[in-house]
Amino acid sequence: xxxxxxxxxxxxxxxxxxxxxxxxxxxxxxxxxxxxxxxxxxxxxxxxxxxxxxxxxxxxxxxxxxxxxxxxxxxxxxxxxxxxxxxxxxxxxxxxxxxxxxxxxxxxxxxx
Amino acid sequence: xxxxxxxxxxxxxxxxxxxxxxxxxxxxxxxxxxxxxxxxxxxxxxxxxxxxxxxxxxxxxxxxxxxxxxxxxxxxxxxxxxxxxxxxxxxxxxxxxxxxxxxxxxxxxxxxxxx
Numbered sequence: 001x002x003x004x005x006x007x008x009x010x011x012x013x014x015x016x017x018x019x020x021x022x023x024x025x026x027x028x029x030x031x032x033x034x035x036x037x038x039x040x041x042x043x044x045x046x047x048x049x050x051x052x053x054x055x056x057x058x059x060x061x062x063x064x065x066x067x068x069x070x071x072x073x074x075x076x077x078x079x080x081x082x083x084x085x086x087x088x089x090x091x092x093x094x095x096x097x098x099x100x101x102x103x104x105x106x107x108x109x110x111x112x
Numbered sequence: 113x114x115x116x117x118x119x120x121x122x123x124x125x126x127x128x129x130x131x132x133x134x135x136x137x138x139x140x141x142x143x144x145x146x147x148x149x150x151x152x153x154x155x156x157x158x159x160x161x162x163x164x165x166x167x168x169x170x171x172x173x174x175x176x177x178x179x180x181x182x183x184x185x186x187x188x189x190x191x192x193x194x195x196x197x198x199x200x201x202x203x204x205x206x207x208x209x210x211x212x213x214x215x216x217x218x219x220x221x222x223x224x225x226x227x
Contacts, residue, residue: 034215036218038156041203041221041223042220042221043116043118043205043207043218043219043220043221044156044205044207044218045218046215046216046217046218049215087155097144097146097209097212097216098209098214098215098216099146099158099161100146100158100207100216101158102148102155102156102157102158103155104155105155
């Protein structure tokens with residue numbers, strides 16, 4: 001089973017920030033939080049990941065609480081092309097590589 | 113980011129035949145790749161871990177004799193669906209990472225339809 005909990009769906013107005021929450025209360029000390037998104041009928045796209053510090057890249061920001069039991073993905077200025085299913089994944093290492101187990105994700109709808 | 117490519121993007125086959133799906137890492141070497149399956153309106157389900165030069169590791173409930181995985185080189189893993197049936201119709205996706213403990217990159221997926 002997935003080790004994360006996300007709301008099944010969210011809406012966001014175009015141009016506004018989209019804040020997607022994720023609970024991962026059983027995360028262990030060496031596990032990373034990864035965010036991916038999947039646009040319909042495509043393979044998942046990597047967005048961002050972090051261990052304990054907040055992270056930012058050209059796509060998004062990741063805010064991880066101090067106790068690491070939850071995180072928030074922030075898309076600062078959502079566009080219609082950001083409509084997708086967003087997956088928050090806590091990864092562990094299998095043979096040295098991150099093994100990603102997907103949960104149900106959050107279906108984000110960005111509307112004009 | 114790194115590029116992972118799958119071929120074909122879609123395939124239709126007759127029931128009882130076998131279908132091979134290729135997953136290639138185009139700009140890096142991957143000793144480990146992962147195969148997923150996704151049914152409509154569902155999330156990705158991990159099927160197996162493909163290891164270069166050794167046997168694949170299958171997740172619980174996945175039939176290894178039905179889903180044959182071969183990872184013969186550092187840039188290519190193949191998934192063969194043997195004796196395909198309509199219930200095998202699904203979206204198959206692979207992933208790979210350029211380095212250990214880093215993000216994984218996914219192929220564009222292969223849509224298999226068994227008629």
